[in-house]
Each structure stands twice: as C-alpha cells, then as structure tokens.
Amino acid sequence: MAYIKRIVDSEIELMLKVTGALLVKGPKWCGKTTSARQFAKSEINFQDENTRQTGMRIAENKISLLLDGENPRLLDEWQEIPGLWNAVKTDVDNKHKKGLYILTGSATPNDELNKGRHSGLGRFSLIEMKPMTLFESGDSNGSISLKDIVDGVASVDGKTSYIDYERLAYLTCRSGFPSAVTEEDEQIALHIVKSYVTILCEEDISRIDNTTRNPQLARNILKSYARNVATINSDQSIYDDVRYNYGDVTNQTLMGYMNILKRLYVIDEVPAWNPNIRSKTSIRTSAKKGFIDPAIACSVLEVSPKELALDPKTFGFLFENLVNRDLSVYSGKSGGFLRHYRDRTGLECDHVIHFSNGKYGLVQAKLGNLYIDQGIEKLRELKKLIVTKNKEKKIVREPDFFMVITGGNIAYTTKDGIHVVPIGCLKD
Numbered sequence: 001m002a003y004i005k006r007i008v009d010s011e012i013e014l015m016l017k018v019t020g021a022l023l024v025k026g027p028k029w030c031g032k033t034t035s036a037r038q039f040a041k042s043e044i045n046f047q048d049e050n051t052r053q054t055g056m057r058i059a060e061n062k063i064s065l066l067l068d069g070e071n072p073r074l075l076d077e078w079q080e081i082p083g084l085w086n087a088v089k090t091d092v093d094n095k096h097k098k099g100l101y102i103l104t105g106s107a108t109p110n111d112e113l114n115k116g117r118h119s120g121l122g123r124f125s126l127i128e129m130k131p132m133t134l135f136e137s138g139d140s141n142g143s144i145s146l147k148d149i150v151d152g153v154a155s156v157d158g159k160t161s162y163i164d165y166e167r168l169a170y171l172t173c174r175s176g177f178p179s180a181v182t183e184e185d186e187q188i189a190l191h192i193v194k195s196y197v198t199i200l201c202e203e204d205i206s207r208i209d210n211t212t213r214n215p216q217l218a219r220n221i222l223k224s225y226a227r228n229v230a231t232i233n234s235d236q237s238i239y240d241d242v243r244y245n246y247g248d249v250t251n252q253t254l255m256g257y258m259n260i261l262k263r264l265y266v267i268d269e270v271p272a273w274n275p276n277i278r279s280k281t282s283i284r285t286s287a288k289k290g291f292i293d294p295a296i297a298c299s300v301l302e303v304s305p306k307e308l309a310l311d312p313k314t315f316g317f318l319f320e321n322l323v324n325r326d327l328s329v330y331s332g333k334s335g336g337f338l339r340h341y342r343d344r345t346g347l348e349c350d351h352v353i354h355f356s357n358g359k360y361g362l363v364q365a366k367l368g369n370l371y372i373d374q375g376i377e378k379l380r381e382l383k384k385l386i387v388t389k390n391k392e393k394k395i396v397r398e399p400d401f402f403m404v405i406t407g408g409n410i411a412y413t414t415k416d417g418i419h420v421v422p423i424g425c426l427k428d
Contacts, residue, residue, distance in 0.1 A: 001182060003034065003038060004132070004136065004137075004178065004181070004182070005136075006031060006035050006129075006132070006136055007133065007135075007136060007329055007330070007332075007333055007428050008024075008035065008127055008129055008329075008332075008333075009035060009038065010333070011127055011333065012024065012035060012036070012038075012039055012102075012127060013039065015125035015127060016039060016072060016098065016099035016102070017098055017099060018098065018125055019092075019098060019122070019123060019124055019125040020091075020092030020095070020096075020097060020098055020099070020100045020101070020123050020124075021088050021089070021092055021100060021101040021102075021103060021123055021124045021125070022072075022099075022101070022102050022103065022124065022125045022126075022127065023103045023104075023105070023124050023125070023126050023127070024036055024102065024103070024104045024105075024127045024129055025104070025105050025106075025108075025126070025127070025128055025129070025265065026106065026128055026129035026130055026265055026292075027106055027130075027131070027264065027265040027266060027292050027293075028106040028196070028199075028200075028204070028264075029131075029177045029178070029179060029196055030129050030130055030131045030132075030176075030177065030178070030292075031129065031131075031132070031177075031178045032104040032105075032106070032129050033045070033074070033076050033104055034178065035129070036074050036076070036102045036104050037074065039072055039102065040072050040073065040074035040102055041069075041070040041071060041072060041073070042069030042070040042071070042073045042074070043069070043073065043074035043075075043076060044066060044069070044073075044074070044075060044076065045076040045077065046075070046076060046077040046078065046080040046081055047076055047077040047080070052077075052080050052081070055080070055081050056080075056081060056082075059081050059082065059083055059084065059087075063081075063083050063084065063087045064087060064091070066081065066084065066087070067087060067088065067091055067101075071097075071099065071100045071101070072099050072100060072101060072102050073100065073101050073102070074101075074102045074104065075088070075101060075102070075103045075104070076104050077104065077105055077106065078103040078104070078105055079105045079107060079108075079109040085103075085109075088100075088101050088103065088123075089123050089124070092123045093123065103124075106264065106265065107204075107208050107263050107264050107265070108262075108263040108265075128332070130176070130268075130292055130293070130325055130328065130329055131175055131176030131177050131178075131292065131293045131325065132176035132177070132178060132181050133176060133325065133326040133329045133330065133427075134163075134171065134176075134322075134326055134423060134424065134426075135326070135330075135426065135427040135428065136176070136181075136329075137171075137176060137181040138181075139163060139167075139171055139424065140161070140163070140326075140423065140424050140425060140426055140427060141161065141162060141424065141425060142425070142426070142427030143159040143160075143411075143425045143427075144156055144159050144411060144419075144421050144425045144426055144427070145427055145428065146327075146330045146331060146426060146427070146428055147333075147334055147428060149361070149401050149403060149419055149421075150334070150353075150355065150359055150361065150400065150401060152400070152401070154419065156411045156412065156413050156419050156420075156421065157411065157412050157413055158410070158411065158412070159410075159411040159421075159422075159425045160409055160410055160411070160422075160425070161408070161409045161410075161411075161422035161423070161424025161425045162424060163407075163409075163422070163423070163424035164409070165309060165368075165407065166305070166306075166309055168319070168407050168423070168424070169305040169306070169308045169309040169315060170186065170305040171322075172294050172295065172298060172305075172308060172315070172318050172319065172322050173190055173193075173295055173298040173299075173303070173304065173305045173308060174186070174189050174190060174193070174295060175192065175193040175196075175293045175294075175295030175296070176293055176295075176325065177192060177193065177196065177293070177295075179192050180192040180193060180295075190304075190305075193293070193295040193296065193298070193299045194299050196296070196299075197219075197222070197296060197299045197300060200218070200264065200266065201215040201216075201218040201219050201222070202215045204264055205218050205257070205260055205261070205264070208260060208263060208264060209260075213257065213260070216246070217242075217246060217249065217257065218257060218261075219300060220242050220245055220246040221238070221242055221254065221257050221258065221261070222261070222266075222296070222300040223245075223300045223301060224238045224241040224242050224245070225238055225258075225261075225267070225289060225291075225297075226291070226296070226297035226300050226301050227241070227301070228289050229289055229290055229291065229294070229297050229317050229318060229320075229321050230288060230289065230290065230316075230317040230318075230320040230321055230350075231288065231289055231317070232272075232284055232286040232287070232288050232289070232340075232342060233289065234286065235254075235255070235258065236251075238254075238258075239251050239254045239255075242254060265292055266291060266292055266296065267289075267290070267291060267292070268290050268291060268292040268324070268325075268328075269287035269288060269289055269290055270287060270288040270290060270324060270338050270339065270340045270351070271287050271339055271340075272284060272285045272286060272287060272288075272339060272340060272341065272342070273339035273340060273341045273349075273352040275341070275386070275395060275396040276395050276396070277385050277386055277389045277395060277396065278343050278345070278385075282343045282344045282345065283341075283342075283343050283344075284342040284343060284344065288340045290320075290321045290324050291321060292325070293321075293325055294318040294319075294321040294322045294325065297318055297321065298318065301314075312367065312368065315367055316366075316367045316368075316371075319365060319367040319407055319423075320350055320365040322423070323350070323351070323363075323365040323405050323423060324338065324351065324365075326423065326426065327351055327353065327363065327405075329428070330426065330427065330428040331353045331355070331428075333428045334355055334356070334428075335355055335356030335357070336353050336354060336355045336356070337353075337354055338351050338352070338353055338354075339351070339352040339353075339354065340352060341362075341382070347378065347381060347382065347385070348378065349362045349363070349364065349378065349379070349382055350363060350364050350365045351363040351364075351365065358397075359400040359401075360397075360399055360400060361399050361400055361401035361402060361403060362379055362382055362383075362399050362401075362402050362403075363402075363403045363404070363405060364376075364378055364379060364403075364404045364405070365404075365405050365406075366404055366405070366406050366407075367406070367407040368406075368407060368408070369406065369408045372404055372406055372408070372420055375404040375406075376404060376414060376418050376420070379402045379404070379418055380416070380418075382399075383398070383399065383402065386398055386399070401417075401419070402417065402418040402419065403418065403419045403420075403421055404418065404419070404420045404421070405421055405422075405423055405426065406420060406421070406422055406423065407422070407423060408420075408422050409422055409424070410422070411425055
C-alpha cells in the first residue's frame with residue numbers, strides 16, 4: 001500500500017538536519033514508525049518481544065551494539081531498553097553529526113528508566129505525532145489553509161465542505177488511526193479503534209511498568225472521562241463517577257490509572273490561557289479534558305455513528321475534541337500550540353492558538369449552524385474585553401485572527417473579519 005504523506009514529515013526531515021537524534025512520540029497505531037521509516041536507513045524494533053529480550057541482554061553487556069547500522073537508524077519503542085537514551089546521546093556527542101538516530105515511543109518512560117537519563121538538550125529534537133487529521137485522511141478537501149488565515153491572506157468565502165452531518169459522525173467514530181483510515185469496509189474501520197481500546201485496557205495499561213491493573217476499572221475510567229470530554233470538570237468528579245458505577249476504589253488508585261493513560265498518550269488535555277484580561281480570581285485555570293482522538297470516547301461509550309448523530313449534545317463535545325486533534329496538528333507545523341479560555345462569568349473560547357512568531361488567534365468550535373452565531377458573539381465579546389482592558393493598561397496584544405470552525409458546509413467571513421470555516425475545508 002502506498003504511503004500516505006503526513007504533515008509532520010516535513011518537520012522530521014528538517015529536525016534530522018538540526019540535531020543528532022530525533023524523538024517522535026505519540027500513541028500506538030498513529031503512524032510514528034511508518035513515517036520514521038521514510039527517512040531511516042536501518043532500524044531495530046523493540047516492540048517485538050524477542051527483539052526486546054535480546055536487546056535487553058545486549059544492553060547489559062555492550063549497548064553500543066544496538067546502535068550499529070546505517071544512519072539515520074530507527075530505534076522503535078526505544079524506552080523498552082534501559083540506558084539506550086544515554087547511549088544515543090553519547091554516540092551523538094562522539095560523532096558530532098546530524099541525523100544519526102530516530103527514536104519512536106508510544107509511552108513516556110517510567111521514573112526508574114528516567115533515573116540518570118540525560119536531558120538530551122542540544123542532541124535531541126522532539127516531535128509529537130497524533131492520529132491523522134481529516135486533511136491527511138483525504139476527508140477534508142483542504143480548500144482553506146490555517147496558515148493563510150494566520151497570515152491574513154486566506155480566501156474563505158464560498159468554499160464548500162463535502163462532509164455532511166452523518167458523514168462527520170462516522171469520521172468522529174472511525175478515528176484517525178492509519179489502519180482505520182485505509183480500511184475500505186466501514187464496519188471493520190469502526191472496530192479498529194475498539195481493538196485499540198481493548199489492547200490498551202487488557203495489556204498496555206499493565207505492561208508499561210509491569211504493574212498488574214484491572215482492565216474493567218480502566219474501561220470505567222475511560223468511560224467516565226469520555227463523558228467529560230471538552231469540559232473543565234475536576235478529576236474528582238470523574239473519580240466519584242467511577243466509584244458510583246464501579247465500586248469502592250481510592251483516589252490514589254484512580255489517579256495512578258489516569259497518569260498511566262497520560263503516559264500512553266491516550267489523554268490529551270488542553271491547558272488554560274491566562275491573559276489577565278479579568279481578575280485572576282475569575283479565570284478558570286483547569287485544563288480542558290480530551291482524548292488524543294475522539295473515536296476513543298465513541299468506543300468506550302459504545303456509541304455508533306448513527307447514535308452519535310441522533311445525540312447532538314454529545315456529538316458537540318466530541319466534535320470539539322476532533323477540532324482539537326486537527327488544529328493541534330495544523331498549527332503545530334508552524335510552531336503553534338493550543339490553549340483554552342474560560343472564566344466564571346461564562347465567557348469562553350474553545351481554542352486559543354499561539355504561534356512561535358508571536359501571532360495568536362481565537363477559535364470557537366460549533367458543530368451545527370444553529371450555534372455559529374453564538375460562537376461569533378463570544379469572539380466579539382472577547383475582542384471587546386481585550387480592547388477595553390488594553391485602554392487601561394497594555395495587557396495582551398489583540399488577536400491576529402478570529403475563527404469559528406463548524407461541522408457545516410459553507411465558509412464565509414463576517415463584516416468584522418471573523419472566519420466561519422467548515423472542518424471539511426481546513427488544512428495546515
């Protein structure tokens with residue numbers, strides 16, 4: 001099967017020219033190894049049990065043997081081998097060359113493995129990879145570029161998305177995992193994310209640090225978390241919900257499971273933006289809850305595309321998670337990162353996108369056309385608040401762009417410059 005080009009490919013190519021080693025991290029099945037192979041000239045995969053056991057024995061005696069091979073050398077699931085990070089760092093120091101190694105990992109190393117590990121500063125670059133966006137999967141026509149919007153040169157009016165409401169529900173349930181994207185049978189594609197969740201709960205959540213954990217409890221935590229996607233509800237509310245549905249379990253245990261899910265890159269939260277445009281006491285600083293892919297929530301909630309389409313409220317929350325996945329990839333190509341804003345007065349902004357060049361924009365995610373005007377008014381209110389605050393004292397520069405991302409079909413720009421963009425038109 002032909003390789004589907006990923007947005008991070010250009011970043012991988014660039015970073016191999018910047019540092020001696022490159023770390024590509026992200027959840028299982030998102031395509032890290034496949035993308036890395038486009039640039040590697042040799043590889044060793046420690047995900048394979050036999051290779052991992054052999055590698056650990058070699059590492060105990062002469063770990064440098066694992067680095068033998070043509071460069072760039074791909075070290076897949078590098079975190080499985082203690083000492084491998086430092087061995088790569090030492091080899092980079094000794095050779096003084098760029099692009100020697102690509103390390104891929106689907107889990108953050110545990111504390112024991114991190115002991116004595118060099119920071120990698122100056123030797124390693126880091127790229128975060130996520131499941132495929134709608135543009136990468138070919139579902140978005142890419143007629144509107146986020147970069148063009150940021151630069152103020154976008155042609156938006158009249159662009160049309162080919163994704164209707166029912167199709168969007170299916171895409172939300174399908175996931176952006178490449179194996180699901182390339183599967184022609186839609187029912188099989190939907191089962192791929194279910195298999196992902198099963199392996200996550202039955203194997204990965206225990207194997208990451210060789211600690212036996214309860215698969216059913218893991219599912220209950222995921223299900224409760226899914227009911228809170230796109231909210232800033234406290235972790236305590238999730239703990240209480242799990243206990244109500246599962247039984248007595250301590251906060252410490254539940255916190256441990258949540259931390260493991262974060263280490264496995266399953267949970268992907270959006271930090272809060274604090275521009276001090278209101279008093280500090282009124283700003284909500286909790287991270288917004290989300291999964292690396294909204295299909296994980298669909299799977300644990302056992303909701304089909306048809307059922308999701310018939311539940312606009314739940315669909316709206318999961319749509320916001322979908323927007324977060326795609327926006328983080330699109331903006332990340334230009335050095336951008338996501339935040340959210342919410343205060344106790346009810347004023348909120350689903351996504352605040354900051355870029356390395358100092359530009360930033362405010363973005364609302366609204367599934368249906370009925371809520372687009374609501375999103376526009378929220379953006380206008382935020383702009384007015386920032387302008388008013390700056391008249392008193394310069395606090396934060398005014399946003400460079402405003403956008404409402406919708407599940408609708410037609411793109412347009414309001415008279416005061418707010419872009420309304422269907423998710424099915426957007427690209428990096």
